[in-house]
Amino acid sequence: MTVSLVARAPAHVDTKAPLRVALVGNPNSGKTAMFNALTGARQKVANYAGVTVERKEGRLIAPDGAPVVVVDLPGTYSLRARSPDEVVTRDAVLGRLEGEVPPDAVICVADATNLRLVLRLALELRSVGRPVVLALNMIDIAERQGLAIDQAALSAALGMPVVATVATRRRGMEALVAAARAAAASSGGAGDRWTEPSASDLRDLHHGAERILKATVRPPKRPDTWSGRLDGVLLHPVAGLVILLALLFVMFQAVFIGAKPIMDLISGGFAALSAGVAHVLPPGILRSLICDGIIAGVGSVLVFLPQIMILFLFIILLEDAGYMARAAFLMDKLMGGAGLHGRAFIPLLSSFACAIPAIMATRVIDQKRDRFTTIMVAPLMTCSARIPVYTLIISAFVPQRTLLGVISLQGLVFFGLYAAGIVSALLVAVVMRKVFWRGASEPFLMELPAYKMPDAVNVARGVIQRGQIFLRRAGTIILSMMVLVWFLSTVPGPPLGATRAAIDYSFAGMIGHAIEPVMAPVGFSWQMAVALIPGMAAREVAVGALATVYAVSGESAANLGANLAHHWSLASALAFLAWYVFAPQCASTLGVVKRETNSWRWPIILFAYMAALAYGSAFIVYQTAVALGAG
Amino acid sequence: MPLPDRPIVALGEQRRGFGGVVAGLRFESTPKAGGVSNAELERRLLEMGFVEGARVEILHEGLIGRDPIAVRLDDMRVAMRRREACCVLIRPGARP
Numbered sequence: 001m002t003v004s005l006v007a008r009a010p011a012h013v014d015t016k017a018p019l020r021v022a023l024v025g026n027p028n029s030g031k032t033a034m035f036n037a038l039t040g041a042r043q044k045v046a047n048y049a050g051v052t053v054e055r056k057e058g059r060l061i062a063p064d065g066a067p068v069v070v071v072d073l074p075g076t077y078s079l080r081a082r083s084p085d086e087v088v089t090r091d092a093v094l095g096r097l098e099g100e101v102p103p104d105a106v107i108c109v110a111d112a113t114n115l116r117l118v119l120r121l122a123l124e125l126r127s128v129g130r131p132v133v134l135a136l137n138m139i140d141i142a143e144r145q146g147l148a149i150d151q152a153a154l155s156a157a158l159g160m161p162v163v164a165t166v167a168t169r170r171r172g173m174e175a176l177v178a179a180a181r182a183a184a185a186s187s188g189g190a191g192d193r194w195t196e197p198s199a200s201d202l203r204d205l206h207h208g209a210e211r212i213l214k215a216t217v218r219p220p221k222r223p224d225t226w227s228g229r230l231d232g233v234l235l236h237p238v239a240g241l242v243i244l245l246a247l248l249f250v251m252f253q254a255v256f257i258g259a260k261p262i263m264d265l266i267s268g269g270f271a272a273l274s275a276g277v278a279h280v281l282p283p284g285i286l287r288s289l290i291c292d293g294i295i296a297g298v299g300s301v302l303v304f305l306p307q308i309m310i311l312f313l314f315i316i317l318l319e320d321a322g323y324m325a326r327a328a329f330l331m332d333k334l335m336g337g338a339g340l341h342g343r344a345f346i347p348l349l350s351s352f353a354c355a356i357p358a359i360m361a362t363r364v365i366d367q368k369r370d371r372f373t374t375i376m377v378a379p380l381m382t383c384s385a386r387i388p389v390y391t392l393i394i395s396a397f398v399p400q401r402t403l404l405g406v407i408s409l410q411g412l413v414f415f416g417l418y419a420a421g422i423v424s425a426l427l428v429a430v431v432m433r434k435v436f437w438r439g440a441s442e443p444f445l446m447e448l449p450a451y452k453m454p455d456a457v458n459v460a461r462g463v464i465q466r467g468q469i470f471l472r473r474a475g476t477i478i479l480s481m482m483v484l485v486w487f488l489s490t491v492p493g494p495p496l497g498a499t500r501a502a503i504d505y506s507f508a509g510m511i512g513h514a515i516e517p518v519m520a521p522v523g524f525s526w527q528m529a530v531a532l533i534p535g536m537a538a539r540e541v542a543v544g545a546l547a548t549v550y551a552v553s554g555e556s557a558a559n560l561g562a563n564l565a566h567h568w569s570l571a572s573a574l575a576f577l578a579w580y581v582f583a584p585q586c587a588s589t590l591g592v593v594k595r596e597t598n599s600w601r602w603p604i605i606l607f608a609y610m611a612a613l614a615y616g617s618a619f620i621v622y623q624t625a626v627a628l629g630a631g
Numbered sequence: 632m633p634l635p636d637r638p639i640v641a642l643g644e645q646r647r648g649f650g651g652v653v654a655g656l657r658f659e660s661t662p663k664a665g666g667v668s669n670a671e672l673e674r675r676l677l678e679m680g681f682v683e684g685a686r687v688e689i690l691h692e693g694l695i696g697r698d699p700i701a702v703r704l705d706d707m708r709v710a711m712r713r714r715e716a717c718c719v720l721i722r723p724g725a726r727p
């Protein structure tokens with residue numbers, strides 16, 4: 001039983017505005033699966049004006065050819081909004097959302113096996129005065145458990161039509177759409193009686209819902225015991241943590257190593273494309289713009305895509321299976337010490353691969369404060385792009401010695417750099433909370449949903465949607481930053497008979513020379529300062545930039561490390577490492593923070609605090625090292 | 632009916648395996664539970680289902696400081712920190 005996606009005779013097509021239906025429901029009620037089942041591939045994902053809340057809209061054609069627009073609203077327990085997502089749900093239902101057409105009918109999506117809280121929401125929705133239809137979703141699971149629902153009595157008690165559905169199998173979709181249309185058509189206009197419920201209103205509504213539940217639902221004969229048994233292992237204080245770490249290890253490996261061949265393929269493909277174009281075009285500014293600016297820029301955006309898709313595959317699988325809430329439970333105490341939410345753990349861990357998918361993954365955190373704090377500290381985690389820089393400097397300056405016979409000194413420095421990133425992230429989180437949120441921390445109160453087998457189609461759709469969002473939203477801003485960095489590093493070109501590296505004559509070179517006095521106290525030479533500018537495109541580019549600066553300065557480029565060891569003091573090298581732990585050397589990260597926070601304020605704060613930390617730590621490291629005789 | 636002679640205790644101070652019925656919500660004069668007011672926290676607890684008469688049982692405890700806790704609340708499961716759980720008063724014993 002499916003909704004016909006083919007319009008019948010055009011004569012039947014309603015020429016009026018299409019019927020608008022909004023989906024409302026508790027988190028974990030299968031609302032997204034319902035939205036997918038109703039609208040199929042005809043979905044548009046965007047943001048609501050002025051907020052970072054995702055706006056999901058889709059269309060379907062009813063059997064008689066009438067178009068219906070379906071809006072998927074963020075999950076909520078009540079219309080009493082507590083987060084930006086829930087504000088959108090409330091205002092959309094009440095018809096107060098600016099620039100949005102109020103819905104003609106509301107479908108309240110209920111998990112048929114977990115009705116208590118959603119019945120209270122349904123009672124609350126009724127007071128809004130819009131036609132409401134209750135969808136008893138996952139009715140197949142309820143039937144399997146032997147849970148009996150008297151649908152006629154439930155409908156009478158709630159005063160709204162009730163339709164049984166199985167969204168993942170598209171069961172009941174036609175009846176649901178028909179019920180919503182009928183309800184919208186017969187709307188008597190009861191008027192909006194909704195006011196924000198007080199504690200005693202909530203108690204009354206809850207007791208009302210309990211009475212209805214008792215009268216119309218017979219408890220399951222074979223209740224779900226799997227969730228309890230799984231929790232016995234997965235929430236076990238020790239075994240649960242071991243399993244979580246193992247899962248994260250697999251996920252991290254997949255993101256870090258599994259994506260590598262595809263990423264190499266993408267960067268190889270773009271390099272080949274660039275070489276091909278270079279072959280055709282004459283040398284000059286146009287060739288440089290197309291090859292080094294645009295093609296390299298597009299390539300540097302696309303190269304993140306495999307990591308983002310793999311990361312979101314894991315995140316959506318864990319979320320849909322019901323495990324994400326358990327992971328948050330297990331990690332809450334550790335994260336809570338720094339004022340972070342348990343759910344911040346997975347984004348922060350992903351940040352070891354790359355801050356960009358990590359910042360996108362913070363969408364699993366409901367509360368804005370918790371989410372923004374996580375976004376602001378995620379770039380401090382040592383991402384994979386720092387590794388080439390660390391490797392270069394460590395192998396050139398740190399002697400290959402072992403401590404106590406087993407510990408490699410180079411490995412120890414490497415570990416120290418990672419640890420510095422983690423510790424500073426936690427400290428910054430504490431400070432952020434004190435400065436921006438005045439020490440406030442949200443209560444941790446979260447439903448642990450029953451475990452479910454994720455639905456392949458819904459997971460695939462979610463992963464593809466994340467990829468599209470990344471390409472469309474982040475892609476545009478990252479690309480423009482890349483072209484800007486290219487421009488600074490290329491223009492103006494070197495004069496005829498130039499003796500120094502081309503970059504030295506460019507704006508980047510001028511900036512490098514201009515900031516040299518500022519960088520002197522941290523032990524940076526002008527070559528190092530110049531290399532920082534193209535390093536803004538991506539951290540690892542700094543390695544290539546250093547090679548360029550030194551190679552064309554008349555030195556052998558065969559061994560950059562040896563070159564650096566010759567030119568730099570140990571104090572400068574250590575300061576450079578300290579700089580790279582903190583420096584906001586990644587235009588893409590700033591771009592994605594702008595997109596995810598929907599304001600320039602946060603990327604500017606991020607840039608400022610990371611630059612201050614970088615300068616401060618490099619200064620301390622350099623001056624200390626010089627004082628100890630390493631200058 | 633819950634045994635009337637048993638003393639009322641705070642959910643946040645109990646151990647794994649403890650069970651009872653919600654007797655009420657209690658809040659300190661100075662909000663202990665983070666950045667939300669008492670009135671707000673009360674409504675959040677009510678919305679999650681911590682309403683007088685609801686059956687509660689502590690199912691799991693976290694590793695560090697036995698915090699947070701996972702509780703069965705009627706027929707659903709909820710994770711919460713002990714700080715918030717201390718606002719939930721419980722009359723120990725099983726509901727018939």
